[in-house]
Amino acid sequence: MMSSDANIRADSPASRRMGRRSTEESRGTRRALLQAAAAAFAEHGFKGATLANVAERADVTTGAIYRHFASKEDLLVEASRSALGSLRLPAPADDRPIALASFAAGAARRFLAPGEEQSRRLFIELHLAATRSPRIAELLAEWHREILEGWRDHVPAEAGSPEAVTKMLFLLLLGLNHLEGVAAIDTDQSEIESIGVRLATALVLESPE
Numbered sequence: 001m002m003s004s005d006a007n008i009r010a011d012s013p014a015s016r017r018m019g020r021r022s023t024e025e026s027r028g029t030r031r032a033l034l035q036a037a038a039a040a041f042a043e044h045g046f047k048g049a050t051l052a053n054v055a056e057r058a059d060v061t062t063g064a065i066y067r068h069f070a071s072k073e074d075l076l077v078e079a080s081r082s083a084l085g086s087l088r089l090p091a092p093a094d095d096r097p098i099a100l101a102s103f104a105a106g107a108a109r110r111f112l113a114p115g116e117e118q119s120r121r122l123f124i125e126l127h128l129a130a131t132r133s134p135r136i137a138e139l140l141a142e143w144h145r146e147i148l149e150g151w152r153d154h155v156p157a158e159a160g161s162p163e164a165v166t167k168m169l170f171l172l173l174l175g176l177n178h179l180e181g182v183a184a185i186d187t188d189q190s191e192i193e194s195i196g197v198r199l200a201t202a203l204v205l206e207s208p209e
Contacts, residue, residue: 030068032058037079042122046129077135084143092154101201108200111176112193120177159204
């Protein structure tokens with residue numbers, strides 16, 4: 001006796017619903033894998049993250065990973081691309097210095113916010129991985145260049161060249177992401193955020209000596 005599924009025509013509404021459900025489930029699994037890979041990457045680094053660890057975090061089998069990604073590197077590169085997308089810094093709204101300063105301050109707050117430990121670790125690990133993986137290096141370079149292009153017409157001349165100001169912003173943000181690494185010095189989080197915001201703001205307002 002044929003099963004009820006076998007009697008469903010390929011072009012029937014029921015078949016189309018099953019197809020949509022299968023596609024949605026596949027997309028959901030892919031999203032879960034990217035999130036799990038980003039978490040494993042942040043915790044263990046590019047080299048230390050394992051497919052077994054990612055599969056456990058995503059509550060799937062290791063074999064399920066290979067239905068979506070050809071290799072561990074493919075998975076981690078795509079997870080990095082997705083993570084950078086979520087960390088994307090929008091271009092300033094206009095070319096006024098105060099708008100640019102507000103944007104820089106917002107970027108500092110974004111990276112110092114409570115509950116963003118994983119984002120901070122991932123940001124650091126991405127830069128470390130870029131020294132060993134050409135694919136991660138190019139991905140990070142594309143992100144840096146995109147931010148520069150968004151800033152290029154908004155940096156006041158007295159602050160320095162757009163390239164120098166943008167690069168210093170990234171260096172500042174990279175330093176802010178080491179917040180947990182200086183845990184031995186106990187201080188108030190809100191004061192650290194205040195100082196970080198002042199540094200980011202001064203970067204785009206003060207003239208170089």
